[in-house]
Amino acid sequence: MLSQLLLVASATIAALVAAQSADITGSVGPLTSIALKQAVKTCDITDYGAKADGKTDISSALTDAFTACKSGGVVVIPTGNYALGIWVSLSGGNAWALQLDGTILRTGTAGGNMIMIQHGTDFELFSSTGKGAMQGYGYEYHKNSDTSGPRLLRMYEMTSFSVHDITLVDSPLFHFSMDTCDSGEVYNMAIRGGNQGGLDGIDVWSTNIWIHDIMVTNKDECVTVKSPSKNILVEQVYCNWSGGCAMGSLGADVNVSDITYKNIYTWSSNQMYMIKSNGGSGTVDNVVLENFIGHGNAYSLDIDQYWSSMKAVAGDGVQLNNIQVLNWTGTETNGAQRGPIKILCADGAPCTGVDITDFAMWTETGSTQVYQCQSAYTNLHRSPALFCLSGGSDHVAYEVKKTTVTSAPAGYEAPTMADDLASVPWGTTEEIPIPTMPTSFFPGTLPLKPLAGSS
Ligand SMILES: *[C@@H]1O[C@H](CO)[C@@H](O)[C@H](O)[C@H]1NC(C)=O
Ligand SMILES: *[C@@H]1O[C@H](CO)[C@@H](O)[C@H](O)[C@H]1NC(C)=O
Numbered sequence: 001m002l003s004q005l006l007l008v009a010s011a012t013i014a015a016l017v018a019a020q021s022a023d024i025t026g027s028v029g030p031l032t033s034i035a036l037k038q039a040v041k042t043c044d045i046t047d048y049g050a051k052a053d054g055k056t057d058i059s060s061a062l063t064d065a066f067t068a069c070k071s072g073g074v075v076v077i078p079t080g081n082y083a084l085g086i087w088v089s090l091s092g093g094n095a096w097a098l099q100l101d102g103t104i105l106r107t108g109t110a111g112g113n114m115i116m117i118q119h120g121t122d123f124e125l126f127s128s129t130g131k132g133a134m135q136g137y138g139y140e141y142h143k144n145s146d147t148s149g150p151r152l153l154r155m156y157e158m159t160s161f162s163v164h165d166i167t168l169v170d171s172p173l174f175h176f177s178m179d180t181c182d183s184g185e186v187y188n189m190a191i192r193g194g195n196q197g198g199l200d201g202i203d204v205w206s207t208n209i210w211i212h213d214i215m216v217t218n219k220d221e222c223v224t225v226k227s228p229s230k231n232i233l234v235e236q237v238y239c240n241w242s243g244g245c246a247m248g249s250l251g252a253d254v255n256v257s258d259i260t261y262k263n264i265y266t267w268s269s270n271q272m273y274m275i276k277s278n279g280g281s282g283t284v285d286n287v288v289l290e291n292f293i294g295h296g297n298a299y300s301l302d303i304d305q306y307w308s309s310m311k312a313v314a315g316d317g318v319q320l321n322n323i324q325v326l327n328w329t330g331t332e333t334n335g336a337q338r339g340p341i342k343i344l345c346a347d348g349a350p351c352t353g354v355d356i357t358d359f360a361m362w363t364e365t366g367s368t369q370v371y372q373c374q375s376a377y378t379n380l381h382r383s384p385a386l387f388c389l390s391g392g393s394d395h396v397a398y399e400v401k402k403t404t405v406t407s408a409p410a411g412y413e414a415p416t417m418a419d420d421l422a423s424v425p426w427g428t429t430e431e432i433p434i435p436t437m438p439t440s441f442f443p444g445t446l447p448l449k450p451l452a453g454s455s
């Protein structure tokens with residue numbers, strides 16, 4: 001008994017140490033306050049020819065305002081509806097901000113990125129009222145099964161920046177992707193897309209990024225990390241009828257480390273967390289998946305290194321090492337069909353250091369659930385091995401091993417959110433309304449930073 005307690009205690013300490021080392025390092029976000037930037041200069045796009053009529057293209061007004069304010073200043077898009085017909089690239093700013101209090105409506109039809117912000121530093125994209133939005137009218141493409149439209153927002157090679165208190169709606173393609181960036185903070189955002197794949201919420205591959213208090217409604221990636229990435233902290237995310245959060249798809253020469261997801265609430269999604277690959281090479285080190293609540297999801301923990309939706313990539317498989325799964329509660333749709341633990345590691349690169357602690361989930365249908373593992377190894381100190389994981393240090397490949405559970409684990413019950421969607425509210429053929437910002441993104445917690453306009 002005592003030795004078992006000690007084993008559990010040492011596992012918990014190991015997990016805590018891992019959790020700390022996986023956080024962001026140093027500061028994230030802009031270096032200069034909005035007040036100081038305003039004191040330098042303010043460039044209101046309506047002074048550069050923009051009209052809030054929802055029809056006149058604002059691209060040149062926005063670009064001209066940026067040119068005037070990009071070396072220190074705030075570009076302002078005031079309240080009102082503004083048409084964007086030609087996509088803009090805002091490149092090379094320093095100590096600037098983009099204040100989006102109005103709504104940008106997509107009127108153009110090109111592919112690419114409606115707004116691309118790149119090669120800049122000390123930047124802030126925000127709404128002072130919490131009502132700024134981009135409306136992509138993606139349904140105009142989706143109703144014709146057309147995937148040629150743009151993403152709404154892309155950040156590339158930005159450092160020391162933040163994006164907050166804005167809403168992204170119905171992107172023709174991905175909503176927000178952030179790549180090759182450093183020291184950024186993204187928070188207080190609502191993202192609502194159509195009910196089909198390929199309309200990702202947030203995709204990030206970068207270094208030292210803090211993403212928190214985000215709600216995503218769509219049917220693909222909620223907040224997803226791709227390679228290469230290092231030091232990414234994602235917390236207080238509400239995947240509200242979504243694909244769910246994930247890592248991947250991971251292909252060749254993967255280089256991902258120190259990634260923490262914490263306080264993640266997933267409702268009616270494809271999974272609570274998925275790591276997906278098929279073949280490939282490289283490593284994923286030090287991942288913490290902590291305090292997850294799920295209800296009504298197909299999969300829960302889903303590590304699939306033979307992911308059939310992905311074409312196999314050359315290589316023995318991506319090596320996953322030190323994956324800490326802590327404190328998961330809630331229910332899955334059908335635990336006999338799709339159990340709450342599915343860890344299928346590559347036979348050519350068995351997973352090592354997979355630890356599952358305080359995991360209590362139960363099925364919403366029937367009275368059994370299945371845990372399945374393949375070539376997945378837990379840490380040596382976790383003996384006897386828990387769930388379907390193998391112990392030992394030989395790390396040889398093994399075939400799928402299933403454990404069937406016939407009674408609910410203690411303490412699986414978990415709260416729901418008042419805003420949970422009862423059914424899929426909008427599809428792909430009609431305009432999607434702009435939501436209001438939720439007041440909470442995880443049961444029992446407030447946003448880590450106050451919502452804009454909430455004084
Ligand atoms: C992985 O990325 C880190 C920076 O995040 C870099 O220092 C390291 O060299 C990379 N490793 C490989 C194998 O590419
Ligand atoms: C486990 O997660 C729940 C939220 O689901 C949280 O309230 C609780 O404090 C967590 N427990 C620990 C030990 O962190």
Ligand SMILES: *[C@@H]1O[C@H](CO)[C@@H](O)[C@H](O)[C@H]1NC(C)=O
Binds near residue numbers: 190191192419421435
């Ligand atoms: C999530 O669902 C609720 C309930 O319908 C809704 O009010 C909320 O706007 C949804 N979230 C998003 C981001 O659409």
